[in-house]
Amino acid sequence: MNILVQKFGGTSVANLERMRLVRERVKLGLAGADKAVVVLSARAGETNRLLALAEEWSSNPDPAERDVLISTGEQTSAALFAMLLRDDGLKARSVLGFQIPILTDEEYGKARIRSIEADRLRAWLKDYDVLVVAGFQGISPSGQVSTLGRGGSDTSAVALAAALKAGMCEIYTDVEGVYTADPGIVSNARKLDYIVYDEMLEMASMGAKVLEIRSVEFARRYSVPVHVRSTFTGTRGTMLIKEVKKMEQALLSGVTQDKDQARITLRACPDRPGVSAGIFGPLAQAGITVDMIVQNPSLDGVTDMTFTVSRKDLLKALAVMEEERGRMPGMEVLHDSNVCKVSLIGVGMRNHSGVAAKAFETLARENVNILMISTSEIKISCLIEEKYIELAVRALHEAFDLGKSAEG
């Protein structure tokens, strides 16, 4: 049985007219598959409406109860779409998280999928041509409704595709696929036909708009073929794959920017064993994720330590540092939220040297000062002043010829 999984986001199911378009996509999908499993998000705006309701009712809404509340958004989408399919003569039914069940952990609001029972799904697929699954939701070991966090419907879809060994998982969204750069910044940004899972993971900042990061991890772990494409144009989008043939391997896949960066510098920080743990331990405990970290060479037993956090976490991070300062006499805490990160991403980088040097040269030629650098096997990231971000993205896209297809 060839099963197609299709996921449609909130803007795709916002109203009746759009759901009719989605129905056409499902019918087209069924033309090339035996059965379809359609995963839906809440209608655009619905989750925010429900979250606002929770905030109105409680200054600190219980996470488990909030999940009971907000999961109604996807339940509503699934019921309405199942009606629409049945009106068109299709054998369809809605399926909720608890009915499958999609078992998660107990981390309400950001639950992780532990397992998906495929037996009932397979049984229903004997009776129905389309199962309309409420995305974003699961059920915890204690039988309570859980939700997977923002963008969780992507994860629902990929996880269902893995559990059902689906031939394809199509993620329909309001963009046409993954681009070499943000088309809003780079006019000749090119849509990629393929992207390797690892690259997609590194594109988190850009990918967040296209595909939820945890769904990519899931796809990579279970080698789920994912096709990111547009609900509205229906043209071919970008395929997420494990690897491309060496001959076709481009050096780079794209350049991304991340404006959600704030920098904290600890000046004259005492340099002794355990000081890093003393700084980053409390930050982690406060739920703050640190992105880039640079430590300058020590001088006279003190050092400068610089790291970046998400802008929304800046004040919280400064408060944590304030608390730690008592234990680090003489240390000065500086911060700057007018910084951005520009990154070059590509698995082809692994086998080529000189990419970093060329990137730094390119930025220098444009008089863009590099504040911090971090590199991985397939990514080079530079922290720069925010005002230079568009300039930097365009210059790097141009320097590495990303507008020209390596495949064509």
Next chain:
Amino acid sequence: MNILVQKFGGTSVANLERMRLVRERVKLGLAGADKAVVVLSARAGETNRLLALAEEWSSNPDPAERDVLISTGEQTSAALFAMLLRDDGLKARSVLGFQIPILTDEEYGKARIRSIEADRLRAWLKDYDVLVVAGFQGISPSGQVSTLGRGGSDTSAVALAAALKAGMCEIYTDVEGVYTADPGIVSNARKLDYIVYDEMLEMASMGAKVLEIRSVEFARRYSVPVHVRSTFTGTRGTMLIKEVKKMEQALLSGVTQDKDQARITLRACPDRPGVSAGIFGPLAQAGITVDMIVQNPSLDGVTDMTFTVSRKDLLKALAVMEEERGRMPGMEVLHDSNVCKVSLIGVGMRNHSGVAAKAFETLARENVNILMISTSEIKISCLIEEKYIELAVRALHEAFDLGKSAEG
């Protein structure tokens, strides 16, 4: 363990302010019981909003999918109220139909409860002081969400009280209890302290506003003590009981009116064996409930047959009669929707004669013409012209001294 079941309707949970008042009712309830099971309806207007959505999406919404959709209304109420209780330091959680489970049949939209599993509820009641149950919903044998039809939350509450052997089932509503007559018509209508299940069942037309009829059947079958009272005033309401002591037994409990009546007369209907089946069989098949029926004595092999149906069913009933007319040459079909039913109700009637005679005399004295009569052991109903309805209710209430307490 002394368990109190409390049910609050849509107007009682319409907004945050009202839910806070409901929270006070729950806390007062907990002062006299070990644990509380609170059953909530959808917030006022929510079910209609969801039904309108279903109608927008489909001209003929699938009943099972419609249930998936509208059950979100009670789910929302339960989650929000559980948050509110927890904010106040109470140990509370929401409970959905599938989690208990409340097992129903497969009649989506008007499902009947088959059984309620009390084990999980009892286990939760060890950890929580208040369980907030989403009313109106259950789960069918195939695991799909089902709803119990309009007013189904009353049935949820009474059925839960029966399953848990609760000490009391309080039904909170926007009226203060059950009255001897509609206070909007009769100024000295008196709130009843007690009413017998059988009387409450006969008060269907009036009771529909106070208590859903199926919940009364449930209460009677399992002898659940039910207390109908107001969310807003908090005063003592009306207790539903099995029987009152003979000494305290009033002759009558109330007079009710039912405006939802339409009369159909079949004139010169051939009077032969099976003709009734030929008329009422097709009506039943069309899902039309017939209320009163009168057949005049036969003359020359033809008879006049008169019956009443709900006004919303009149056109459908006339269409059914039109189809049958071919088989009954000469028959004439007349109809009138300007008719109402006035009823006297009381278990005390069983042991007293002359109630009917006094009722007919009273109506005659007011020049109210009686169009049809039907009686049971504890009820006398008269069909009259609609324009006389308030007059008739007031006259009967006065004639039988219902404004004066038999108990006081």
